[in-house]
Amino acid sequence: MGVSTHNDEFTSTVAPARLFKAAVLDADNLFPKIAPDAAKSAENIEGNGGPGTIKKITFPDGKYVKQKLDAIDLDNYSYSHSIIEGDILSAELEKISHETKFVAAPGGGSVIKVTTTFHTVGNATVDEAKAKEGKEKAAGLFKLVEGYLEANPSAYN
Template sequence: MGVFSFDDEFTANVAPARLFKAFVLDADNLFPKIAPQAAKSAETVEGNGGPGTVKKLTFPDGKYVKQKLDAVDLDNLSYSHSLIEGDVLSAELEKISHQTKFVASPDGGAIIKVNTKFYTIGDAPINEEKAKEGKEKAVGLFKLVEGYLVANPDAYN
């Protein structure tokens, strides 16, 4: 198995705690509401919402992904999850894991730090174009949540 790791960082004009509550703790409800073009539904298929929970996210085109919650740290505004099944994985990928941390920026907003690891089967290389596409979709979703929070200043306080 090969492991390819990438670090990304981007900013938001919303406090980290609000962004964490919306993007992590209430994602199942919020994403289909504000981004129906990106998420049709989210359902828990195993677990109680804590580490080990498996959720199935269904996209508008009928494709899906199952993700397993690996850890949530409410005090440090961080979480990790792994994409373990579905259309985002190819025959060469066993799983994709993300570790995400929300930290305060000097201007009152947030810095989102993401480490992504691609676990390949054997010595298979990763498809860098698909990896880039996945990153762009994730950043787009963060920006949609940020826009929602800016437009709704009383939400997720």
């Protein structure tokens, strides 16, 4: 198995606590409302919502992914999960892991730090164009959440 790691940062005008509550803790409810093209539904298929929980996310085109919650730290606004099955994984990818931290930024906003680790099968290499596409989708989702929170200042306080 090969491993390829990418580190990315996104910025937001929203404080870490609100952003974490919306983008992580209530993602199953919020994303289908604010990004119907990105997610149709999410359902826990195993577990109680804590580490070890496996969730199936279905997209509007019928494709899906299963992700496993590896860890969550409510006090430090961080979590990690792995995509373990689904249409996003190619024959060359065993899984994709994400570690995400929401850190306070000067001026009251946040810096979202994401470490993505691609676990490849054998000596396969990561398709960098697909990795870039995934990063852009993640950035877009964070911006949608930010826009929602700015338009709804009493939400997720």
